[in-house]
Each structure stands twice: as C-alpha cells, then as structure tokens.
Amino acid sequence: xxxxxxxxxxxxxxxxxxxxxxxxxxxxxxxxxxxxxxxxxxxxxxxxxxxxxxxxxxxxxxxxxxxxxxxxxxxxxxxxxxxxxxxxxxxxxxxxxxxxxxxxxxxxxxxxxxxxxxxxxxxxxxxxxxxxxxxxxxxxxxxxxxxxxxxxxxxxxxxxxxxxxxxxxxxxxxxxxxxxxxxxxxxxxxxxxxxxxxxxxxxxxxxxxxxxxxxxxxxxxxxxxxxxxxxxxxxxxxxxxxx
Amino acid sequence: xxxxxxxxxxxxxxxxxxxxxxxxxxxxxxxxxxxxxxxxxxxxxxxxxxxxxxxxxxxxxxxxxxxxxxxxxxxxxxxxxxxxxxxxxx
Numbered sequence: 443x444x445x446x447x448x449x450x451x452x453x454x455x456x457x458x459x460x461x462x463x464x465x466x467x468x469x470x471x472x473x474x475x476x477x478x479x480x481x482x483x484x485x486x487x488x489x490x491x492x493x494x495x496x497x498x499x500x501x502x503x504x505x506x507x508x509x510x511x512x513x514x515x516x517x518x519x520x521x522x523x524x525x526x527x528x529x530x531x532x533x534x535x536x537x538x539x540x541x542x543x544x545x546x547x548x549x550x551x552x553x554x555x556x557x558x559x560x561x562x563x564x565x566x567x568x569x570x571x572x573x574x575x576x577x578x579x580x581x582x583x584x585x586x587x588x589x590x591x592x593x594x595x596x597x598x599x600x601x602x603x604x605x606x607x608x609x610x611x612x613x614x615x616x617x618x619x620x621x622x623x624x625x626x627x628x629x630x631x632x633x634x635x636x637x638x639x640x641x642x643x644x645x646x647x648x649x650x651x652x653x654x655x656x657x658x659x660x661x662x663x664x665x666x667x668x669x670x671x672x673x674x675x676x677x678x679x680x681x682x683x684x685x
Numbered sequence: 686x687x688x689x690x691x692x693x694x695x696x697x698x699x700x701x702x703x704x705x706x707x708x709x710x711x712x713x714x715x716x717x718x719x720x721x722x723x724x725x726x727x728x729x730x731x732x733x734x735x736x737x738x739x740x741x742x743x744x745x746x747x748x749x750x751x752x753x754x755x756x757x758x759x760x761x762x763x764x765x766x767x768x769x770x771x772x773x774x775x
Contacts, residue, residue, distance in 0.1 A: 477700075
C-alpha cells in the first residue's frame with residue numbers, strides 16, 4: 443500500500459548524502475531497522491522503486507527520516523539528494539521488514555557493524571535505545587572510506603562521550619585521521635577481536651552494508667565464535683537499473 | 686551461479702513487493718529449501734534483481750526459492766522452490 447509523504451525537512455550529512463524527514467498522515471509507526479520503499483513516477487508512466495532504511499528512532503509522531511547517498515548513475519538518489527524540496531509529496535511504502543530489527547525489549551549486548559551507508563538502520567537502533575531508556579550495552583564498528591564520509595558524526599561523538607555503555611570504533615578503508623593507529627584497510631579478524639564484543643557473552647549482531655562487506659563481516663563474526671543464528675544481516679547495493 | 690560475485694542482495698529487499706501479496710511480514714518467516722532442506726529466514730535468501738522480476742535463491746545451495754514477476758496488472762509468484770514458508774501471525 444502506497445502512502446503519500448511530505449518532505450518537511452532536509453539536512454545534508456556530507457556533500458553527497460542528504461537526510462529527508464517525511465510526514466505521513468497515516469504512518470503506523472516503525473521499529474528500528476525497518477525500511478521504506480520510495481516510488482518515483484515519470485511523466486511517461488515509467489516508475490522506479492528504491493528501498494531506504496529509516497534513520498530515526500520510532501516515535502509517536504507521524505514523522506520519520508531516511509538518509510540517501512547520491513549514486514552517480516542512479517535513477518532515484520540524484521532526485522532525492524538534489525531536487526527534493528520541503529513541501530514535495532512522494533509515494534512511500536512501509537514500514538517494511540520484521541527480521542532486521544532491534545526492539546526496545548531486547549536486553550542483551552548488541553554488536554552493530556556498518557559499512558558506509560549501512561550505518562542508517564543501525565543509527566535508528568542507537569537512537570531507539572536512547573529514546574526508550576534501554577540500558578543494553580551497544581558497540582558500533584563503523585567502516586567508512588575516510589573521515590569526511592562519516593554520517594551522523596557529531597551525534598555519534600556526543601553519544602560516545604556521554605554514554606559509557608555505547609562504544610564506537612571507526613575503521614577507515616582509504617584515508618585515516620592524522621596519527622590514527624590503524625592503517626587504512628578493510629575490516630579483518632584483528633579488528634573484530636579488538637573492537638567487537640567477545641562471542642562468549644552472546645551478543646546479537648546486526649551487519650548492514652554492501653553485499654561484499656556484509657559477507658566479509660558475517661564470516662569474521664562466525665569465525666570468532668558467534669553463532670550464525672545471532673547474526674542478522676541486511677545487504678544493499680545499486681539495484682533495478684533501467685535496462 | 687557464482688555467489689562470489691556479490692551481485693545479489695537479500696530477502697529484505699523483496700519485502701516491499703511481497704507486501705502487496707502477503708499481509709504478514711515475510712522477512713522473518715522461515716522457509717525450507719525444496720532442494721537441500723536448509724531452513725532459513727526469508728531475509729537471509731540471496732536476492733537477484735537484475736532481471737524482469739526478482740529471484741530469491743537459497744543461501745546454502747543457490748536453488749531458486751521464489752520468483753516474482755510483474756506483467757502489466759498481473760503478478761506471477763512461483764514458490765515451488767520452497768517446501769514451506771512459516772509465517773508468524775502474532
């Protein structure tokens with residue numbers, strides 16, 4: 443079922459990524475980790491649908507946010523990151539998904555692993571934890587190309603400074619801040635051993651990012667003793683390109 | 686089929702389209718592969734979208750579990766690759 447949402451606020455996260463806040467009159471509310479489909483329809487009737495994770499915490503209002511990265515050859519993301527204006531109305535379907543979700547009733551330690559824009563649904567989980575007063579210990583391992591490509595950086599920094607039960611580790615793949623202890627590179631077993639919860643305490647793990655990243659991270663988690671049953675994954679990538 | 690190419694997504698990406706057919710969430714449903722018997726959540730299926738519809742494959746043996754194709758005002762749903770799909774009605 444498609445609903446009509448109105449863009450009510452826009453915020454740039456980086457030069458190529460934008461957060462859009464939607465107001466949807468009949469929004470039923472969402473759970474952290476869920477996504478929405480956005481449908482754009484051209485004048486000739488051609489339509490394109492893309493999925494975007496919800497970034498904001500569940501709340502009682504009819505508002506939610508997505509963050510969209512502009513893909514150079516994308517059909518939908520250039521419009522959402524460059525052309526959408528406050529007041530524009532879009533077709534939305536959702537919230538969608540009941541597996542890759544974190545619910546406020548969960549009390550076990552949580553390991554979040556994000557690759558690039560895979561941070562979005564994990565950010566919703568972090569925000570949901572905060573807004574509901576849940577005390578579950580969270581660890582986030584955030585793999586990102588370079589420091590300026592980090593999304594929600596100030597908010598994450600503030601959270602980690604004020605809340606000892608959330609710890610955040612950045613892993614840079616192309617360029618690091620000055621004097622960073624780890625050279626740029628992909629996530630590996632040593633990083634998992636240093637930054638992730640030990641498997642012995644039985645964390646639930648959420649991994650989101652491009653498919654190759656998710657496969658690597660999930661394999662590392664399994665190799666370090668985590669049960670595959672405790673690893674939830676969500677893969678994304680460019681899809682449905684017009685042929 | 687070479688899963689090393691990483692040209693797939695997962696069952697989460699089909700949930701929007703499947704919500705047109707199923708009233709319950711499909712991503713958390715357990716599906717049993719008719720080929721190898723592996724039981725996984727539908728969210729864990731490998732999903733291929735570079736085709737006229739979507740194709741979900743078993744993450745263990747790559748057998749086709751489900752195909753969904755839109756043709757005009759009609760939807761074709763082929764689930765013969767699943768022995769069953771166990772949906773939570775709660």
